[in-house]
Amino acid sequence: MSTEPGDPASDAVAHVGRGRPARYTHEGLLELVVGVFNERGYDGATMEDLSRASGLTKSAFYHHFSGKEQLLRMAVDRALGALSAVLDGTVAGGGRAVDQLENAIRGTTEVLLAELPYVTLLLRVRGNTDVEREALARRRALDARLAALVQSAADSGQIRADIDPRLISRLLFGMVNSLTEWYRPGGTASRREIVEAVAQLAVDGLTTRATDRRVPFTRGE
Amino acid sequence: MSTEPGDPASDAVAHVGRGRPARYTHEGLLELVVGVFNERGYDGATMEDLSRASGLTKSAFYHHFSGKEQLLRMAVDRALGALSAVLDGTVAGGGRAVDQLENAIRGTTEVLLAELPYVTLLLRVRGNTDVEREALARRRALDARLAALVQSAADSGQIRADIDPRLISRLLFGMVNSLTEWYRPGGTASRREIVEAVAQLAVDGLTTRATDRRVPFTRGE
Numbered sequence: 001m002s003t004e005p006g007d008p009a010s011d012a013v014a015h016v017g018r019g020r021p022a023r024y025t026h027e028g029l030l031e032l033v034v035g036v037f038n039e040r041g042y043d044g045a046t047m048e049d050l051s052r053a054s055g056l057t058k059s060a061f062y063h064h065f066s067g068k069e070q071l072l073r074m075a076v077d078r079a080l081g082a083l084s085a086v087l088d089g090t091v092a093g094g095g096r097a098v099d100q101l102e103n104a105i106r107g108t109t110e111v112l113l114a115e116l117p118y119v120t121l122l123l124r125v126r127g128n129t130d131v132e133r134e135a136l137a138r139r140r141a142l143d144a145r146l147a148a149l150v151q152s153a154a155d156s157g158q159i160r161a162d163i164d165p166r167l168i169s170r171l172l173f174g175m176v177n178s179l180t181e182w183y184r185p186g187g188t189a190s191r192r193e194i195v196e197a198v199a200q201l202a203v204d205g206l207t208t209r210a211t212d213r214r215v216p217f218t219r220g221e
Numbered sequence: 222m223s224t225e226p227g228d229p230a231s232d233a234v235a236h237v238g239r240g241r242p243a244r245y246t247h248e249g250l251l252e253l254v255v256g257v258f259n260e261r262g263y264d265g266a267t268m269e270d271l272s273r274a275s276g277l278t279k280s281a282f283y284h285h286f287s288g289k290e291q292l293l294r295m296a297v298d299r300a301l302g303a304l305s306a307v308l309d310g311t312v313a314g315g316g317r318a319v320d321q322l323e324n325a326i327r328g329t330t331e332v333l334l335a336e337l338p339y340v341t342l343l344l345r346v347r348g349n350t351d352v353e354r355e356a357l358a359r360r361r362a363l364d365a366r367l368a369a370l371v372q373s374a375a376d377s378g379q380i381r382a383d384i385d386p387r388l389i390s391r392l393l394f395g396m397v398n399s400l401t402e403w404y405r406p407g408g409t410a411s412r413r414e415i416v417e418a419v420a421q422l423a424v425d426g427l428t429t430r431a432t433d434r435r436v437p438f439t440r441g442e
Contacts (some may be wrong), residue, residue: 041262098427159427163418167410170403171396178395189388197384201239201392205426206319206380 029054029064034075034117042072042121043128076135078124079118080142080191082111087145098158101149102199108146109176109198113183113191120180146173172202248339250275250285255296255338263293263342264349290352297346297356300339303332308366319379322370323420329367330397330419334404334412341401367394393423 024032036045036053047068051061071189085108090100112119122139125132147169155167158187176198245253257266257274266287272282286292307328311321333340346356368390375386397419404415 041265044262044265055357089380100425131382153427157429160421160425160429161422164410164414165420167415168422168427171399171419174399174402175396178392178399181395181398182391193385194388194406197388197392200381201389201426202422203426204381204428205422205424206322206374206389206393207425207428208378208381 004187024054024056026064029056030071030074030078030118033065033071034121037072037075038117038120038124042068042125042132052215058157069129072125072131075118076122076131076138079111079115079122080135080138082115083108083119083142086111087142090149096158097149097153097156101153101159102203104146104149104200105176105202106173106195108173109179109195110191112176112179113185113194116180116183116185119177123180143169143173175202245277247285249301250277251292251295252338254286254292255342258293258296259341259345260336263289263346263353279385288426290350293342293346293356296339297343297352297359300332300336300343301356301359303336304329304340304363308363311370317379317428318370318374318377322374322380323424325367325370325399326423327416327420328395329394330400330416331412333397334406334415335398337401337404337406340398344398344401364390364394396423 032054033050033164040049045068047061048058050068050071051058054061056064087104090103090107093100093103122135125135125139126179127136128132138165147166150159150169150172151165153159154161154168172184179194183189189197253275257271260266261270266289268282269279269290270288272279275282277285297298303388308325311324314321314324343356344361346353346360348354348357368387371380371390371393372386374380375382375389380389400419402416404410410418
């Protein structure tokens with residue numbers, strides 16, 4: 001399916017109130033739908049809610065999308081695709097496990113911020129339908145790949161060995177995922193600042209950098 | 222209101238199917254209700270769902286609780302009360318800001334694990350009714366107190382100054398709150414192990430402890 005902004009085959013024109021007609025691409029329409037899913041919950045939102053929010057007639061809406069399941073699949077595919085690509089790139093890049101882990105943390109955080117509504121929806125999927133269960137299974141597979149990265153960094157002695165790597169993985173990516181609870185584009189913290197903060201806190205914790213640096217400089221003098 | 226297990230005034234007897242009647246204390250009934258709220262969402266759950274889940278007749282249920290609002294208030298009061306008590310105790314204990322912060326992280330994590338369903342419900346409150354808006358306001362006040370602890374540890378140079386303290390606060394307590402997504406009592410990680418892991422990751426990050434310790438021992442030899 002085309003999502004080219006100018007592609008007439010994927011455009012839909014909505015007449016909302018007395019204002020100018022809104023023109024959607026498939027992508028714009030999907031983003032709007034994902035917003036409704038996140039607001040009312042996937043289970044709670046009806047096709048009628050979705051067509052009403054878009055300003056399209058129900059038949060025009062059905063012309064574009066067969067139903068909620070198709071919309072959910074498209075939305076979570078987008079999130080899962082972006083997250084998988086980060087991990088594929090990280091692993092293909094090679095290097096020390098701890099550096100791959102740090103890259104995965106950065107990349108995952110970047111995807112979350114850039115694809116916020118899609119990842120938010122993915123994280124809220126609960127598994128009541130086939131599409132949801134499939135999304136959950138794919139999410140679990142990604143979590144397992146992230147946990148394997150933590151495990152191999154621990155096995156190589158590159159990160160602390162006193163905490164179960166599975167627990168580390170849950171906590172670190174729990175911190176990343178918690179961004180969906182408060183991050184809004186245009187807020188006081190920029191995306192870049194957030195990615196840096198997450199990576200630094202994960203790797204160094206709250207440790208005072210100035211103190212760390214002082215150690216090698218003051219010793220031996 | 223009494224929640225003494227043996228207090229006849231707070232007990233309710235439910236006849237479910239052909240089994241033995243279930244006897245609830247107010248506390249037991251509240252826990253069951255919170256489970257239904259967490260499963261269906263506060264907005265989605267009706268008083269009928271709640272009485273059905275308890276096995277009580279609707280009139281017996283209303284004899285105990287006036288409505289959903291009262292139940293939500295009792296549930297979030299319990300979570301907010303426990304979280305406030307942790308902060309009060311931490312601040313009353315005095316000491317360095319960074320130690321108070323670590324105590325607050327440990328105490329908050331302990332409360333979350335011990336009061337899992339209540340804190341889960343609190344974290345999902347969205348603000349559609351007065352009771353929800355009041356809960357949100359109290360939650361924001363707690364978040365502000367935690368952020369102030371991070372700020373004063375940063376002001377005293379006890380934690381890193383290269384990340385905005387507000388961002389640190391959001392990320393650290395986002396990590397803590399993310400436990401509600403996966404922690405289930407009786408799982409592989411014990412509560413104590415999780416509290417320790419959260420505190421260590423927050424303070425030291427992924428840093429290899431063995432390497433840290435090696436520095437003072439190998440230098441100067």
